[in-house]
Amino acid sequence: MPASARPQAQTMSTSAIPATTPAANETPDKYIVPGLERGLRLLGEFSSKDRTMSAAELARRLKVPRSTVFRLLATLEMLGFVERADGGRDFRLGMAVLRLGFEYLASLELTELGRPLLERLRDEIGYPTNLVVRDGRSIVYVAKAVSPRPFASSVNVGTRLPAHATVLGRVLLEDLPLAELRALYPEAQLEVFSDSTPRTADALFAIVQRDRERGYVLQEGFFESSISTIAAPVRDRTGKVVAALGATIPAAHIDPAHFDPDQLDAMVEKVRNTAGELSRLLDYRPSLHSAGKVVNLYRE
Template sequence: MVKSVDRALRIISLVSQNKDGLGVTELASQIELNKSSIYKILSTLVSHGFIEQDQTTKKYRLGYKYLELGSLLLDSIDLRSQARVYLEELERQTNEVIHLVVFDQGEVYYIEKLEGNETLRTHSKIGRRAPIHCTSVGKVILAHLTEQEVEAIIQKQGLPKHTENTITDKAAFLVELQKIYKQGYAVEIEENEAGISCIAAPIFDHLGRVTAAVSISGPTLRMTAERLHDLQQLIIEIGKKISARLGYTE
């Protein structure tokens, strides 16, 4: 262990626990180190932005460098790797197809797919885009966007009919989004593909923006109203767990 680094980290830890900051004397009383040495360490940390000194109280507190580093860390988090363990958990518990999609410029596309243990033929494929208005993942993302964003997407993409169950009426679709927002999950029963039903939950990033969604897909014969009801809490919890890994706090 490098003593000087250890001492600097201990000082940072102590300062972080006191929002009003700590003075050199207060730090010296908690660390077996003379004031001169503590001052030198603090001065070094101040020069790098990790610690700052209040010019009125002369006490030291955390610097804004941590916000910068925290932002860089959160931006560098890979969604697929962070979500993988939770997607596998869903697959084990349901034996159905699990999808992870991201939202990008008014569209959603698949970045991960777990096949489950049951045979199921779907159009989904990693790298392929998905209809945003008639999939559970698309609808749950739309439900958490602003009215202006939703309006712009509908105007650009329209509400094209994919099956007999696709919602193509704008007023009815907006009511559907309000319902999804309130309940925290979206259900799609054969709106995109005949015979396939899904349930999805939103995923939020560290800024609280909806950026992705996770879903469970299966044949309508298995994804009955009763089973979809039973899966509600599970999909919501998985969405929350992945969001937390991305730095989101409610």
């Protein structure tokens, strides 16, 4: 997604541009632009834990001279990809990065197909609905349908949360064999966000396999004590889980005193059916991935 401003390009002969992609026997590094690579690596240093950083800190992390970092920051600041925090010497990501992220999300077939389904499900059940994908150990919200009724939730499109500590994340992890899950979470103890957070990769695996066999998750207060979530997997033509589709409900509302069990069952079924409908739009065919096929997820 283009930034709102672009530097003027210098005139260049077409002979300077490769007519084809690199041949198999050519070195890919030949086509890498070092300055662009350093600029992108610089942007990648910012995170939810490191929202602001100084030029000196960035130079230390990237192992490049401060003068190089100053030039990179000046260019990125001009284009809107970084900005000064509170007008000081530290920098943070700028709005151009956000625009880039939204353009990427908008380009995804998944979000284009999923958005109207989320809105329909939201209208049917009266609660917010979400679509998330996994990025390593995090889940990322890529689409959301907001409920008209007041609801205390801070998640928006682009919000990242820990996969192992969320219901939607559990759905996205359920296809991983035990060995891959252990590789993703090599630490002895997982970071704890609530009393429900699994403490180890093996405990997480046991939970997600039960989720997988059930075909959906309904959990009260797994990540936030006041929030309950119903979630189901979305699969593509390969049969792999590519997204999780969910509905967010105030925790108290799944209490039998507020909800008739049949009403709750109907809501779960609507979430599952919507996830199944999106899977079919992504060309998932259950018959091609279930008949006579046994997957050993416990392989080491």
